[in-house]
Amino acid sequence: MPLLxxxxxxxxxxxxxxxxxxxxxxxxxxxxxxxLGIVGESGAGKSTIANAILGLLEPxxxxxxxxxxxxxxxxxxxxxxxxxxxxxxxxxxxxQDPLTSLNPLQxxxxxxxxxxxxxxxxxxxxxxxxxxxxxxQVGIPDPDIRIKHYPHQFSGGxxxxxxxxxxxxxxxxxxxxxxxxxxxxxxxxxxxxxxxRRLVRETGVGMIIITxxxxxxxxxxxxxxxxxxxxxxxxxxxxxxxxNPDHPYTRSLISAVPRADRRMDxxxxxxxxxxxxxxxKPIDVQDHWLGKARNFGGSKNEFLVSVKDLxxxxxxxxxxxxxxxxxxxxxxxxxxxIRPGEVLGLVGESGSxxxxxxxxxxxxxxxxxxxxxxxxxxLTSLGSRRQINIYRRQMQxxxQDPFSSLNxxxxxxxxxAEPIRFHRLASSNKEVLAIVDDLLDHVGLxxxxxxxxxxxxxxxxxxxxxIARALxxxxxxLICDEPTSxxxxxxxxxxxxxxxxxxxxxxxxxxxxxxxxxxxxxxxxxVAVMRDGKLVEEAKTxxxxxxxxxxxxxxxxxxxxxxxxxxxx
Amino acid sequence: MxxxxxxxxxxxxxxxxxxxxxxxxxAITTFVMIFSSAFANIVAPYDIFDLTQFxxxxxxxxxxxxxxxxxxxxxxxxxxxxxxxxxxxxGSRISLLVGFFSVIxxxxxxxxxxxxxxYSGGWVDAVLMRIADVQLSFPAILIALLVNGIISGLLPGExxxxxxIYVLIVAIxxxxxxxxxxxxxxxxxxxxTKEYVQAAQVIGLPQPLILLRHILxxxxxxxxxxxxxxxxxxxxxxxxxxxxxxxxxxxxxxLGTLIRIGxxxxxxxxxxxxxFPGLALVILVLAVNILGDWLRDALNPKLR
Numbered sequence: 001m002p003l004l005x006x007x008x009x010x011x012x013x014x015x016x017x018x019x020x021x022x023x024x025x026x027x028x029x030x031x032x033x034x035x036l037g038i039v040g041e042s043g044a045g046k047s048t049i050a051n052a053i054l055g056l057l058e059p060x061x062x063x064x065x066x067x068x069x070x071x072x073x074x075x076x077x078x079x080x081x082x083x084x085x086x087x088x089x090x091x092x093x094x095x096q097d098p099l100t101s102l103n104p105l106q107x108x109x110x111x112x113x114x115x116x117x118x119x120x121x122x123x124x125x126x127x128x129x130x131x132x133x134x135x136x137q138v139g140i141p142d143p144d145i146r147i148k149h150y151p152h153q154f155s156g157g158x159x160x161x162x163x164x165x166x167x168x169x170x171x172x173x174x175x176x177x178x179x180x181x182x183x184x185x186x187x188x189x190x191x192x193x194x195x196x197r198r199l200v201r202e203t204g205v206g207m208i209i210i211t212x213x214x215x216x217x218x219x220x221x222x223x224x225x226x227x228x229x230x231x232x233x234x235x236x237x238x239x240x241x242x243x244n245p246d247h248p249y250t251r252s253l254i255s256a257v258p259r260a261d262r263r264m265d266x267x268x269x270x271x272x273x274x275x276x277x278x279x280x281k282p283i284d285v286q287d288h289w290l291g292k293a294r295n296f297g298g299s300k301n302e303f304l305v306s307v308k309d310l311x312x313x314x315x316x317x318x319x320x321x322x323x324x325x326x327x328x329x330x331x332x333x334x335x336x337x338i339r340p341g342e343v344l345g346l347v348g349e350s351g352s353x354x355x356x357x358x359x360x361x362x363x364x365x366x367x368x369x370x371x372x373x374x375x376x377x378x379l380t381s382l383g384s385r386r387q388i389n390i391y392r393r394q395m396q397x398x399x400q401d402p403f404s405s406l407n408x409x410x411x412x413x414x415x416x417a418e419p420i421r422f423h424r425l426a427s428s429n430k431e432v433l434a435i436v437d438d439l440l441d442h443v444g445l446x447x448x449x450x451x452x453x454x455x456x457x458x459x460x461x462x463x464x465x466x467i468a469r470a471l472x473x474x475x476x477x478l479i480c481d482e483p484t485s486x487x488x489x490x491x492x493x494x495x496x497x498x499x500x501x502x503x504x505x506x507x508x509x510x511x512x513x514x515x516x517x518x519x520x521x522x523x524x525x526x527v528a529v530m531r532d533g534k535l536v537e538e539a540k541t542x543x544x545x546x547x548x549x550x551x552x553x554x555x556x557x558x559x560x561x562x563x564x565x566x567x568x569x
Numbered sequence: 570m571x572x573x574x575x576x577x578x579x580x581x582x583x584x585x586x587x588x589x590x591x592x593x594x595x596a597i598t599t600f601v602m603i604f605s606s607a608f609a610n611i612v613a614p615y616d617i618f619d620l621t622q623f624x625x626x627x628x629x630x631x632x633x634x635x636x637x638x639x640x641x642x643x644x645x646x647x648x649x650x651x652x653x654x655x656x657x658x659x660g661s662r663i664s665l666l667v668g669f670f671s672v673i674x675x676x677x678x679x680x681x682x683x684x685x686x687x688y689s690g691g692w693v694d695a696v697l698m699r700i701a702d703v704q705l706s707f708p709a710i711l712i713a714l715l716v717n718g719i720i721s722g723l724l725p726g727e728x729x730x731x732x733x734i735y736v737l738i739v740a741i742x743x744x745x746x747x748x749x750x751x752x753x754x755x756x757x758x759x760x761x762t763k764e765y766v767q768a769a770q771v772i773g774l775p776q777p778l779i780l781l782r783h784i785l786x787x788x789x790x791x792x793x794x795x796x797x798x799x800x801x802x803x804x805x806x807x808x809x810x811x812x813x814x815x816x817x818x819x820x821x822x823x824l825g826t827l828i829r830i831g832x833x834x835x836x837x838x839x840x841x842x843x844x845f846p847g848l849a850l851v852i853l854v855l856a857v858n859i860l861g862d863w864l865r866d867a868l869n870p871k872l873r
Binding site for chain 2: 359362363364385388389392393395396397399400401404405406407408409410418419422423453455466469473
């Protein structure tokens with residue numbers, strides 16, 4: 001008998017305007033000691049399945065059909081009291097963000113011991129011993145000391161280990177992990193996935209991993225279930241699904257994952273999903289507005305942007321006295337050059353200082369020391385606002401989070417028009433609006449988009465608005481700070497293609513920041529690797545991927561999920 | 570002008586106004602109260618400033634529907650024989666003037682200080698917020714008394730009675746700005762780190778423009794809520810100050826003074842002197858509150 005069995009599950013969210021079906025006719029089984037992956041893009045209904053199993057659907061959601069069998073007993077529709085005993089005791093949970101799934105005001109010990117006492121009816125000292133052995137099991141060094149610490153004293157990866165210990169401490173039969181490694185760096189992700197696989201093998205629990213990341217699936221899962229808009233499109237062994245998928249959606253989803261092993265001209269689009277709005281219209285720089293007034297004087301200088309010994313400190317301890325102040329060196333003597341028309345990739349894990357470098361270049365932060373040279377002019381030496389604005393106009397930035405990078409209170413047309421109006425790049429308001437419509441058209445949104453507000457758009461569409469706004473100053477240099485890390489793979493492919501097209505047509509110079517090595521390989525001409533605020537290696541993309549010189553680079557490359565090594569060839 | 574009107578009536582704001590009956594009722598109520606108090610000399614049955622129009626013999630008459638009530642005095646009369654309805658109409662003049670203008674000036678002052686403190690941080694923030702803290706540790710009445718005392722001392726005697734109302738407005742707004750400043754500061758600190766603000770910096774917008782165009786609209790929600798609550802508080806504070814003898818003279822009554830005077834007669838059974846001005850105040854505050862809540866939601870594009 002399977003450990004967990006879902007039969008004909010259907011979840012609906014009734015509302016005033018009819019009922020929305022989030023999940024349709026889902027059937028699957030989970031054996032003990034098995035890891036099942038549920039993969040799909042945002043809105044596919046993956047998390048809804050997990051919530052339905054636990055009886056934690058957000059109101060007004062209901063499971064209108066089907067049943068959930070745990071060890072042969074039906075557990076859906078149980079009274080709340082009984083369900084509470086199953087959650088945590090028989091079904092454990094691991095959530096996405098280790099920062100918010102632990103109580104910051106309690107030590108790890110309090111949280112573990114409380115859970116153990118509730119579910120296993122252990123005494124205080126017995127529970128404590130069990131808690132320490134759990135921490136040891138998930139690979140936390142010196143568990144008897146660390147157990148007294150608060151969550152903020154652990155790093156992200158360590159915290160996720162604590163969350164895993166917490167979910168395992170009541171010896172559950174099934175563990176549901178919802179995007180367990182999405183918030184973590186690649187190197188930490190690899191460790192956590194290893195740990196999870198080891199624990200499943202050792203303890204024989206059944207695990208369901210919900211993720212949008214094909215890489216995670218290929219690393220850890222025995223079987224995969226692919227979901228698309230509430231439907232299960234395909235279920236099967238990982239090798240089969242990744243290597244030889246039957247369904248066209250699975251096929252296009254896999255092809256949209258940027259390849260790490262070789263460079264391609266364009267990202268294959270996920271055709272199964274709807275076309276990306278209006279297709280991108282090519283821009284002819286000669287007669288287009290974006291090409292006008294580009295009298296930047298050709299390439300006088302060999303490098304368009306040069307960063308010399310850049311340093312940035314953040315104050316961690318404030319004090320009246322200089323000697324008592326403590327600083328964090330976020331950027332430590334970083335130097336690099338970017339040639340006109342080149343795309344430089346900046347790679348590093350979170351906290352390596354790559355975003356700080358971007359903000360130093362475009363003037364959001366003031367450097368503590370060092371120079372930012374743009375087209376032969378040292379920007380850090382410029383005094384007046386007017387002088388700086390001349391250069392500000394020539395460099396623009398695209399931000400990571402499409403939800404906070406647009407002012408929610410402004411219409412899209414006003415957002416895109418703001419830089420044009422401010423820098424007086426058009427003679428009349430009519431002209432401004434015509435340019436805005438044209439820009440929105442070029443990024444594939446259609447001119448009607450201008451009348452709407454940002455919240456009416458999806459993440460990918462918002463990122464297109466961001467790109468249109470960045471282009472509105474007619475920049476020569478574009479900084480992209482993780483432009484696609486908040487997006488689904490299919491949308492990521494569209495946005496990256498758009499950026500590539502624009503880069504070629506407008507001969508833009510770009511600084512492309514990402515933690516995602518396969519994306520970097522597809523987009524960049526040269527790559528610089530950062531670690532702890534320092535630049536550790538800089539090389540041509542192909543050289544770096546084929547023959548990394550630095551140990552850390554090699555380490556990062558090794559951890560890169562290699563989805564395409566599974567069959568397919 | 571026609572173009573503007575057309576855009577206004579075709580716009581989202583007008584549409585959301587029209588689709589909510591409660592907001593329409595609130596708007597009409599507010600309008601009627603403002604209108605009738607502004608034109609009290611036409612609307613009111615008696616002129617309470619004209620001594621020939623009232624008679625001590627008429628004092629303490631109950632409302633018209635009660636025994637001993639007279640048709641001439643719809644809501645009864647007070648201890649001096651003045652018609653309660655007329656005193657309410659004349660009285661709301663001062664209350665509304667003081668209420669609206671002190672709230673608006675406190676709001677403007679508080680928002681500016683809050684935006685600057687929240688956006689610049691560092692010692693600017695520290696200094697401004699310590700001033701706010703000091704002020705917060707005194708009761709609002711005390712600060713109003715102090716400001717009132719200083720300003721009255723500086724003014725020549727004959728000007729005092731005429732300017733009393735403006736002194737009140739300054740005094741009340743100087744004691745009310747702290748709440749706006751603190752609220753705006755904390756919201757500004759949250760908004761400041763968001764990427765849309767950084768995007769505006771990269772475009773090159775100067776700081777005042779970023780504050781006004783980008784941050785201000787995003788921090789206005791809680792401000793409008795405080796403003797509608799503080800309108801009632803300002804009217805009450807004006808009453809208290811007038812009661813303490815530092816506000817408007819007793820010969821020109823406001824809603825607050827009416828309520829206070831009426832309080833003395835509550836236990837002897839003449840409830841109408843205090844209840845009707847009180848009701849007028851409650852209705853006004855409720856209507857303005859509803860309008861304020863609607864405006865907050867209508868200005869938020871996410872809720873449309």
